[in-house]
Amino acid sequence: MSRPTLYIAITNHGFGHAVRISSVANLVQKMCPDVLLIMVTTAPRWLLESYISGDFIYRPRAFDVGVIQSDSITMDKQTTLEKLQEIRHKERSIIAGEVNFIKQNRVDLLLADIPPIAAKIAQAADIHGWMMGNFGWDFIYRSWGGEFLEIADWIGEFFAQCKRLFRLPLHEPMSIFPNILDVGLTGGTPRYEPEEIKAKFDIHSDQEKTVLLTFGGLGLDQIPYQNLARFPDWKFLTLDSNTPELPNLINVTKEAEKIDKNLPRIRPVDLMPICSRVVSKPGYSTFAEALRLEIPIISLVREGFGESKFLLEGIQDYSYHQILPPTEFFDGDWEFLRQPLQAPRKSEKLDKNGTEAIAQAVVDYLQ
Template sequence: MSTPTIYITITAHGFGHAARTASIAGHLQKLLPTVKLIMVTTAPKWLLACYIDGDFIYRQRGFDVGVVQADSLKMDLDATLSKWQQIITAKDEIIAEEVAYCQEQGVNLVFGDAPPLATLIAEKLGVPCWMSGNFGWDFIYRDWGREFTAIADWIGDCYGRCDRLFRVPLHESMARFPVIEDVGLTGGDPKYPVDFIRDKFDIQPAKQTILLTFGGLSLDAIPYQNIDRFPDYRFITLDAHAPDLPNLVKVLDRAYRPVDFMPLCDRVLSKPGYSTYAEALKLQIPIISLTRSGFAESEIILNGMQDFGYHQVISPDQFFADNWDFLNLPLQPPRSSQKLAVDGNQSIAHSILDYLGVNLSTAFQTSS
């Protein structure tokens, strides 16, 4: 058969959707090195390369909005609405351009997380559209009411044209999708041995080691000064703007991701977000999470975290206070005795290969 080609569209919102989708793509490439991956996103190429070891085509396009934000907690609803109106007005032009591109590339399958336009591109192209995710954007927007109701209706109609949804844990019902297959957690896995990370970044043993990670948008005015109150703790951040402090390890090399540091951490301090939670839950690392209002996914994510992992929930006021007394409080155990499946990357990749009719043993012989 000709080179199998997958057109992968990723929602234009932070880094989480890109990280978890690139993790699936990276696993697919390991199983089938000859696959041609077209990664369609506004996320930076270097981020995708952290999860995909081999070559891929980087097509810098955005087909949805997500939420326009100043940082990981502050949302701009008016700007979000305006951008969506622009996209819907231009949708026919966008679809025509992408269909022509996909035809040139010989695309066999459209995969998304989860720009609604992906379903219309696939429909016009004449190939299936598969998606993965834990929520649809209509679920987020419908909660906001006002002019977002019409946009949520339009998005729901697009999702109704999706041929197959791989629904990951920590999800809303996603009932607009006609075919739903539940899979395990997706997301990245650590690339390096713990001792290598500890030695390279001189992360000395401490009473507790805590990873501070707030997604690609980070947070405005993180109160790093509180770290001074815990001299026997070790903190790790990938925030290039963090101050230089004796017990703060600042990681500036983009080749390293939060998940690469999780195995040597006692806790992860974050905000509600599927990718960070999924990676921590897969590794059974406790999570200290801020709450987040106005974003419907957050309550679902927080509930899932409390059900399946050791955890602590704090308010933004506690986080931005000048003491971080919450670090002295005990963690809460998981509320459920059930265990989450962690094989989402593998399940989705194998389903794609099955659809392509790829025999793995033959594929490896051909590529070797």
Template sequence: MVYKKNNLTSNIERPIIYIAISNHGFGHTTRTAVVANTIKKLCPEILVIIATTTPRWLLESYIDGYFIHRPRAFDLGVVQADCLAMNRQVNLEKLLEIRQNQNSIISSEANFIRQNRVNLILADIPFLVSKIARVADVPCWMMGNFGWNLIYRDWGGEFLEIADWVDECYSQSSRLFRLPFHEDMSIFPNITDVGLISSSPRYTEEDIRSIWGIDTPPEKTILFTFGSFGLKSIPYSNIRRFFGWKFITFDKSAPDLPNLIKINDPKWRPVDLMPVCGRLVSRPGFSTFAEAIKLGIPIASITDGSFAEAAFLLEGIVNYSHHQIITPEDLFNGSWDFLHKPLIPPCKSEPIAKDGHEIVARSIITCIKN
């Protein structure tokens, strides 16, 4: 398919940004969607094409107005049963399949990009897109705090060869916007460090309390969020120990309890509930951490030894957020006494930059217009 690029008010062709997002959870999508929305606000004439298998409703909850959604996957990320359980064998099989079929994937998408005369590609952070960009002869800028080579190399064994292949792909990109809480990422050329990227709540604290019937003070209002993969076997029965508290979850399988609020409306995002909360209980995730830090919401995070990115994320909240680091045992087998314990203040006194989306968006607009 070829999309018409004529501006609605003139015969000048509209510039196009093609944005590709890793096929893994929702975190890459939410932060990249914030950048896309910023581009549209700063330069409405730019046409945004977003290539991702993420459902459109999620994109629409972060992006205002018209954009083109192209359901395509160029990587795998990590196959997970929940946010802590990974199936490495399935990951290996699917990665080998992508590598075997890479030539046809590259050729097909490069043809689409050429036909539609895309001006610039932004990728967070599917490695195959840099090769697609080379074939299409379009600059490929990438964005992230880690690459999938980090994850696969950490797994060792047969994944080492996969990591080398991913290295080769990333090295062909034109530029990297390196986000905070990052690994070295030295395989990327032309690195630009930027601040946090995060969305903002769409509702006032008063509206949130009124709509959801929340009358507890922030210190007794707890938000549970474990990303799109969720977390199995959370002992919600512990909530009964906390009389006079309110707990908020996006887990559709959670039981019905008097002081547990279940958010089933897809229009509501975790960041929309954060203003009334005194603590976020989560697992390591860039977008969730970035939103909480932006709003000054303390974070209690479980550890995650199976995902190499987690160490960099946990270091980030230790440095820039009031926090607690808890073990999975504290969450699954304990009585949640950590909620009664004082939070640890951040190690660093200076605030972290929170304007990453604006820096990336303005850089893209400048490049496209020039």
């Protein structure tokens, strides 16, 4: 008997897609220990390893570009368009190469988040192709108009071939998909007890005055760290790579390396339980992990990216929150931290079991 084999294709954009599908992959592996995971992405291997505890095959391939960005907010539409046209030009050879790989490795199921071409790869390889997501790239590009309209149509044709979409909360309609199954929030689960994290990083501030600053895999240029001096008895935690040395700012990644080089990589979700709020930009994975743990969210507004509207609506509906105009974050004095949070508009909570629901469906199919 060959091992059940799951091929996972991940959008080549930021870290969020890799985080949420790796949470699913990790649970599939726990539920079905003999599964062979093939992670197909250009997301860094360390990121996948911080969510997947067992072994997997890493196949670095890019099937889409998402949006080319210099940081988590600044978009380069022209380069994005050029890269998309390049992929469109190579479409046939990309599909042929992957079909060959899938057949050689006897892949049983393809799960994607959410490179459009993956649906066509699965169809050409004659296996089931499933997807998970809260938006499709056709939706993002269509709102940009011009030459992106043709790209959106091209992508829509792929999505229309998807056998099943697990539609996550905070979503656009995604009506191009023929078979939609709504599921709950996805994300990782904290690896440490709150007291353990506080002891490791010598954090003595109370939760009310402990804040996580997290801006996705690309970070943000020009965070006004000088404002932290106005909050001397607060603690600010970050996983960003470039931070100044400040008495009340803990760069968790750097500190963790000093404590123990073999420590599993600390992730935002590991820090959230000791914080009173998460300061972020609109991003599904950060929002979903905070919503799962019921940690309030302070988010910047992000213009020109269609998904943002649904994400910001979502936290206003389901989370204690604040929504910040960029000027208040970049040019203000961060007085917003002392302001009361807005209560969620809705009393019901979102289902938190999306990771479990998708993993269960995958395992049921493989077995």
